[in-house]
Amino acid sequence: MGYYIRAWYEPYKIETLLNQSEIERRLGSQLAVKIILMRLTDDGFLSLDREIKDGRFRIFIRMWKLPADWRPFFLPKIVGEIIETEDDTRIVLMWLEVKIIDLLFFLAIYTCVCFFMQISVLVCAVILWLAFGLITIYWQFTRIRFGERLKMLLKGF
Numbered sequence: 480m481g482y483y484i485r486a487w488y489e490p491y492k493i494e495t496l497l498n499q500s501e502i503e504r505r506l507g508s509q510l511a512v513k514i515i516l517m518r519l520t521d522d523g524f525l526s527l528d529r530e531i532k533d534g535r536f537r538i539f540i541r542m543w544k545l546p547a548d549w550r551p552f553f554l555p556k557i558v559g560e561i562i563e564t565e566d567d568t569r570i571v572l573m574w575l576e577v578k579i580i581d582l583l584f585f586l587a588i589y590t591c592v593c594f595f596m597q598i599s600v601l602v603c604a605v606i607l608w609l610a611f612g613l614i615t616i617y618w619q620f621t622r623i624r625f626g627e628r629l630k631m632l633l634k635g636f
Contacts, residue, residue, distance in 0.1 A: 487618035490572040491626030495633045497569060499561050503531045505632055506538070514632045515557075515625065516540070534561040537576075555621050557629075573629055575622050582614075 495502065505511065507529055515538065516525050528539040538557040559573040586607075593603040 487575060487615065487622045489622075490574045491622060491629070493571040493573065493626070493630050493633055495569050495571060496567070497633060499534060499563065499569060502561055502569060502571065502633060503536070506531050506536050511538075511632055515628050517628075535559070536561075555618075555625060557625055559629075571629065571633065573626055575618060575625070577618070 497505070511529070512527055515527065526541050528541060530537040536557075536559050538559075540554045540556075542554065556576040557573060558576045559571055562570045562572065564570060589607065590603075592598075593600075
């Protein structure tokens with residue numbers, strides 16, 4: 480992994496002694512809402528949708544009561560897998576899943592705005608490069624933040 484050891488697209492690794500059913504139970508519990516969202520209740524503004532089965536899980540963070548398919552690109556989709564090892568420990572791998580379609584949609588809008596406002600190509604490229612850098616830093620921060628929160632959930636605070 481070397482240079483990209485903390486890149487946003489690499490899995491976050493959590494080792495635990497809990498069995499698979501206990502990990503799945505904790506991910507599906509109300510405690511997960513408190514720890515992952517850092518909220519006391521699932522009040523509807525931010526809520527969690529969870530799919531947990533066969534050692535794989537997906538956690539969707541939604542705003543308000545919008546449909547599950549519609550989600551802004553800055554709200555992460557947490558995807559993970561539970562792997563059993565020979566020494567009776569479990570490894571939980573968590574990573575963020577990003578829809579490239581959302582990013583391409585924003586790129587298309589940005590390109591159209593630059594074209595119709597007749598902004599220099601060089602200025603557009605610099606702004607786009609800075610935006611890419613900021614989005615990468617944001618996703619890296621989000622990966623670490625949700626990885627630490629899942630670790631808290633599985634370690635029991």
